Amino acid sequence: LIAFYDDNHISIDGDTEIAFTENVDQRFEALGWHVIWVKNGNTGYDEIRAAIKEAKSVTDKPTLIKVTTTIGYGSPNKANSYSVHGAALGKKEVEATRNNLGWPYEPFQVPEEVKSHWSRHTPEGAALESDWNAKFAAYEKKYPEEAAELKSIITGELPAGWEKALPTYTPESPADATRNLSQQCLNALAKVVPGFLGGSADLASSNMTLLKAFGDFQKATPEERNLRFGVREHGMGAISNGICLHSPGLIPYCATFFVFTDYMRGAMRISALSEAGVIYVMTHDSIGLGEDGPTHQPIEHLASFRAMPNTLMFRPADGNETAGAYKIAVTKRKTPSILALSRQKLAQLPGTSIEGVEKGGYTISDNSSGNKPDVILIGTGSELEIAAQAGEVLRKEGKTVRVVSFVCWELFDEQSDEYKESVLPSDVSARVSIEAGSTFGWGKLVGSKGKSIGVNSFGASAPAPLLYKEFGITAEAVVDAAKSLF
Amino acid sequence: LIAFYDDNHISIDGDTEIAFTENVDQRFEALGWHVIWVKNGNTGYDEIRAAIKEAKSVTDKPTLIKVTTTIGYGSPNKANSYSVHGAALGKKEVEATRNNLGWPYEPFQVPEEVKSHWSRHTPEGAALESDWNAKFAAYEKKYPEEAAELKSIITGELPAGWEKALPTYTPESPADATRNLSQQCLNALAKVVPGFLGGSADLASSNMTLLKAFGDFQKATPEERNLRFGVREHGMGAISNGICLHSPGLIPYCATFFVFTDYMRGAMRISALSEAGVIYVMTHDSIGLGEDGPTHQPIEHLASFRAMPNTLMFRPADGNETAGAYKIAVTKRKTPSILALSRQKLAQLPGTSIEGVEKGGYTISDNSSGNKPDVILIGTGSELEIAAQAGEVLRKEGKTVRVVSFVCWELFDEQSDEYKESVLPSDVSARVSIEAGSTFGWGKLVGSKGKSIGVNSFGASAPAPLLYKEFGITAEAVVDAAKSLF
Numbered sequence: 001l002i003a004f005y006d007d008n009h010i011s012i013d014g015d016t017e018i019a020f021t022e023n024v025d026q027r028f029e030a031l032g033w034h035v036i037w038v039k040n041g042n043t044g045y046d047e048i049r050a051a052i053k054e055a056k057s058v059t060d061k062p063t064l065i066k067v068t069t070t071i072g073y074g075s076p077n078k079a080n081s082y083s084v085h086g087a088a089l090g091k092k093e094v095e096a097t098r099n100n101l102g103w104p105y106e107p108f109q110v111p112e113e114v115k116s117h118w119s120r121h122t123p124e125g126a127a128l129e130s131d132w133n134a135k136f137a138a139y140e141k142k143y144p145e146e147a148a149e150l151k152s153i154i155t156g157e158l159p160a161g162w163e164k165a166l167p168t169y170t171p172e173s174p175a176d177a178t179r180n181l182s183q184q185c186l187n188a189l190a191k192v193v194p195g196f197l198g199g200s201a202d203l204a205s206s207n208m209t210l211l212k213a214f215g216d217f218q219k220a221t222p223e224e225r226n227l228r229f230g231v232r233e234h235g236m237g238a239i240s241n242g243i244c245l246h247s248p249g250l251i252p253y254c255a256t257f258f259v260f261t262d263y264m265r266g267a268m269r270i271s272a273l274s275e276a277g278v279i280y281v282m283t284h285d286s287i288g289l290g291e292d293g294p295t296h297q298p299i300e301h302l303a304s305f306r307a308m309p310n311t312l313m314f315r316p317a318d319g320n321e322t323a324g325a326y327k328i329a330v331t332k333r334k335t336p337s338i339l340a341l342s343r344q345k346l347a348q349l350p351g352t353s354i355e356g357v358e359k360g361g362y363t364i365s366d367n368s369s370g371n372k373p374d375v376i377l378i379g380t381g382s383e384l385e386i387a388a389q390a391g392e393v394l395r396k397e398g399k400t401v402r403v404v405s406f407v408c409w410e411l412f413d414e415q416s417d418e419y420k421e422s423v424l425p426s427d428v429s430a431r432v433s434i435e436a437g438s439t440f441g442w443g444k445l446v447g448s449k450g451k452s453i454g455v456n457s458f459g460a461s462a463p464a465p466l467l468y469k470e471f472g473i474t475a476e477a478v479v480d481a482a483k484s485l486f
Numbered sequence: 487l488i489a490f491y492d493d494n495h496i497s498i499d500g501d502t503e504i505a506f507t508e509n510v511d512q513r514f515e516a517l518g519w520h521v522i523w524v525k526n527g528n529t530g531y532d533e534i535r536a537a538i539k540e541a542k543s544v545t546d547k548p549t550l551i552k553v554t555t556t557i558g559y560g561s562p563n564k565a566n567s568y569s570v571h572g573a574a575l576g577k578k579e580v581e582a583t584r585n586n587l588g589w590p591y592e593p594f595q596v597p598e599e600v601k602s603h604w605s606r607h608t609p610e611g612a613a614l615e616s617d618w619n620a621k622f623a624a625y626e627k628k629y630p631e632e633a634a635e636l637k638s639i640i641t642g643e644l645p646a647g648w649e650k651a652l653p654t655y656t657p658e659s660p661a662d663a664t665r666n667l668s669q670q671c672l673n674a675l676a677k678v679v680p681g682f683l684g685g686s687a688d689l690a691s692s693n694m695t696l697l698k699a700f701g702d703f704q705k706a707t708p709e710e711r712n713l714r715f716g717v718r719e720h721g722m723g724a725i726s727n728g729i730c731l732h733s734p735g736l737i738p739y740c741a742t743f744f745v746f747t748d749y750m751r752g753a754m755r756i757s758a759l760s761e762a763g764v765i766y767v768m769t770h771d772s773i774g775l776g777e778d779g780p781t782h783q784p785i786e787h788l789a790s791f792r793a794m795p796n797t798l799m800f801r802p803a804d805g806n807e808t809a810g811a812y813k814i815a816v817t818k819r820k821t822p823s824i825l826a827l828s829r830q831k832l833a834q835l836p837g838t839s840i841e842g843v844e845k846g847g848y849t850i851s852d853n854s855s856g857n858k859p860d861v862i863l864i865g866t867g868s869e870l871e872i873a874a875q876a877g878e879v880l881r882k883e884g885k886t887v888r889v890v891s892f893v894c895w896e897l898f899d900e901q902s903d904e905y906k907e908s909v910l911p912s913d914v915s916a917r918v919s920i921e922a923g924s925t926f927g928w929g930k931l932v933g934s935k936g937k938s939i940g941v942n943s944f945g946a947s948a949p950a951p952l953l954y955k956e957f958g959i960t961a962e963a964v965v966d967a968a969k970s971l972f
Contacts, residue, residue, distance in 0.1 A: 011717065012688045018702060019688065019716030026516035030509040086692070202498045202505065206572070216504060230505030231497065262751040269748055273780060273944055294759060304790035307926035309943045426934070440793035443930025448912070457795045458759055 001062035002055045008071040014082050034063040041067035074101040149194040156248025165192040169319035173348045178341040179283040181322040183208035198253035199227030201236045207255035207283045237267025244276035258282035259298040271336035272310040278336045279329045285340035286436035293461030303440040312337040314408045317384035318348045324357025342382045344464050360411025368400030375430040375482045378404045383434040390478035430485040436473050451481040487548035488541045494557040500568050520549040527553035560587040635680040642734025651678040655805030659834045664827040665769040667808040669694035684739035685713030687722045693741035693769045723753025730762035741767035745784040757822035758796040764822045765815045771826035772922035779947030789926040798823040800894045803870035804834045810843025828868045830950050846897025854886030861916040861968045864890045869920045876964035916971040922959050937967040
């Protein structure tokens with residue numbers, strides 16, 4: 001890796017010295033880089049060439065080439081000032097700069113000399129390509145299996161039947177945390193998808209993200225698939241974007257606590273904006289994480305990502321929904337997926353399914369007929385079980401109740417009006433949502449007459465069952481809210 | 487400043503070498519710190535004392551004391567392993583550790599020797615306090631004005647009538663960007679509030695945050711009030727939290743583009759969680775910023791902060807609303823305020839007021855009677871003017887129209903049910919919202935039958951008027967939406 005650092009001493013607000021005193025060379029050396037300083041970046045072409053040559057010769061570490069330049073070099077009146085940073089030079093100063101630099105050509109005209117100089121790369125490139133193709137053909141002949149893997153990574157075509165590797169569950173399967181169910185999915189996928197790899201920002205054993213069949217990806221072991229990002233959430237997101245955009249068949253996942261998305265939101269927005277289908281494995285998804293307290297308990301995060309364009313925000317309730325979320329996440333190569341997963345154990349619920357997750361919102365149980373239940377209870381993740389329990393209580397009291405999982409709002413939004421009406425009939429205004437997070441946004445789904453149960457303050461530090469009771473995230477609260485609507 | 491660095495080589499996932507190769511000493515030296523290395527942090531008390539003494543003697547730069555230790559020192563079976571980082575030792579290992587360290591006391595028992603050693607500081611502290619009080623009394627006598635300023639900073643009591651310094655506007659006042667109107671407020675406040683200070687993350691001339699009566703706060707000029715944070719959004723938020731929590735009368739503001747809150751969200755959440763009333767001046771608040779394009783255009787950010795607990799998210803529409811937002815922001819010392827401000831010029835609207843802002847949502851014009859308008863149009867910030875224009879069109883067509891500004895949702899939520907009903911009567915279901923941002927969350931205010939006009943994709947790069955037309959953020963769109971509801 002060779003990186004260039006433009007050392008022009010100007011920031012938007014003026015000379016960098018008003019806010020910047022670090023020794024850049026020393027800092028990069030401290031990080032293990034080889035550093036070269038080109039002192040005359042304005043006209044020292046030979047110096048720059050020599051620096052690149054030197055950098056290429058250093059193969060055991062990356063090189064930073066610090067190039068000291070004058071910002072706006074050539075502009076007689078604006079060079080070396082912050083006014084060149086954020087605004088165009090203007091017609092007059094462009095003219096003066098052209099004269100100053102002796103540049104006689106029209107705007108956007110590429111001189112013949114430059115064109116032919118660069119055109120020499122065209123045949124060069126064609127030769128390199130056909131050379132590569134020949135080599136690959138030979139490789140494919142000798143190692144058909146490995147070549148198929150490589151091809152799959154380059155083209156992004158997934159191996160036939162890959163999704164069959166995903167685990168499925170029945171209501172009799174043991175209760176488990178969705179972070180653990182997620183690890184079952186990760187390990188299943190790594191076996192069948194050759195470009196599937198990832199890791200955690202120093203929380204692998206909490207996020208449950210280790211791929212058991214593989215070792216650590218390190219300098220000496222680049223064939224391994226467990227990435228050790230260290231405590232670097234933003235860097236982790238940025239690296240994952242790079243892996244994703246490098247090749248459509250590379251499918252990276254990365255992990256931390258859901259609340260720490262606050263430290264990597266810039267990188268996550270770039271995933272969405274640049275259509276990088278990174279899989280974000282975000283565990284410890286609510287006050288349900290318990291004793292680590294409010295600094296570690298996400299409240300507004302589900303809402304904040306539901307508002308972000310081109311982002312799939314999943315909150316699976318059990319094993320089948322976790323597998324469903326992964327199925328879609330792996331397929332969506334141009335949209336990042338975020339999986340909010342529980343630390344605490346959750347029951348495997350009757351009615352959940354991979355097909356349901358694909359619709360984003362779907363009915364998991366209903367004792368009504370004619371699409372007219374007395375009340376619709378909507379939950380996500382760890383609260384779907386609570387909605388189901390409240391449904392049972394109300395049914396015993398003779399009510400008709402539909403319980404709906406809203407595992408991914410964005411996927412539901414994509415469904416037909418008919419489907420939406422079949423899940424949330426507009427005639428039924430008695431609706432209650434339950435989610436251990438901000439109620440912001442639920443108004444759209446429960447309507448003006450419905451009720452939303454959630455957490456609109458910061459959390460607290462205590463065991464999960466105590467917190468759920470304290471914050472009123474209970475089946476009783478759902479039953480009470482439903483009764484207030486009859 | 488003296489900082490200690492615990493150099494124990496263990497992270498949650500194991501030895502730090504799996505993800506960490508930097509030379510910490512050299513890195514801090516590159517940042518201008520004095521660095522001392524204590525090699526035996528487990529038992530080298532004299533070394534630690536000597537290091538603190540040396541650090542105190544270095545007065546021209548901060549000191550980092552790197553202390554090499556063994557994590558879990560004394561635990562016979564878990565010392566020097568990652569298992570000590572995230573989990574308690576357990577009863578058995580605590581017992582073994584006590585024995586190993588020769589610690590005979592009961593849990594939570596402080597030995598007499600320790601107690602008396604520390605108690606010696608009580609009279610010492612009392613003496614220092616009365617000394618300070620005497621000095622301050624003398625100072626107050628000699629410099630009553632300066633002493634009053636200092637007292638105001640220490641106690642947080644604002645000078646009487648401070649709010650009268652805020653500028654007011656009439657519909658005849660010239661159209662202007664709310665970022666410019668914000669600068670008028672900042673400068674007015676700095677004149678009357680002694681602890682008012684702040685700055686920008688290298689965008690002062692774009693955020694319009696310079697205090698004209700003051701110079702730059704630098705090493706040699708600590709009495710000045712323009713802080714130069716550099717390109718350090720997270721650091722800026724963290725520093726502002728520190729200033730805020732240091733003293734109730736220190737009122738810091740900090741600034742960047744609204745979209746760059748993504749880089750400081752962690753610090754902003756800490757403002758809310760630790761009740762630090764930082765004022766966040768966030769300009770370039772929508773696609774209205776134009777040519778910088780989607781990387782610079784916030785879409786989901788208003789929604790994401792509306793969902794954050796203990797946070798006031800303001801989006802003022804003109805001069806009076808900007809002044810109103812500042813009035814509340816200065817008063818709310820335990821809640822951070824975020825002001826989303828426009829780059830583009832906005833008209834001064836009839837009907838806006840500081841008192842209105844204090845209610846969060848309020849009517850700016852209405853030609854109906856009996857609290858039964860045909861339609862309610864709701865806007866914020868730059869789109870309030872568009873809502874007002876659409877209102878005029880509909881009124882000319884004989885409709886009764888209420889135009890409502892929703893400048894701060896959280897303040898509206900705090901109002902009485904009567905007030906809420908007087909602004910948004912539950913009988914009127916024909917409601918249209920317009921805001922150049924994600925429509926996520928508006929469902930609650932427009933209800934199941936209303937319509938929300940907004941931007942649910944990423945932006946684009948073009949002059950603002952073109953973008954507004956392209957994304958359908960227009961008076962015509964509001965009129966059409968309203969007509970579809972009659």
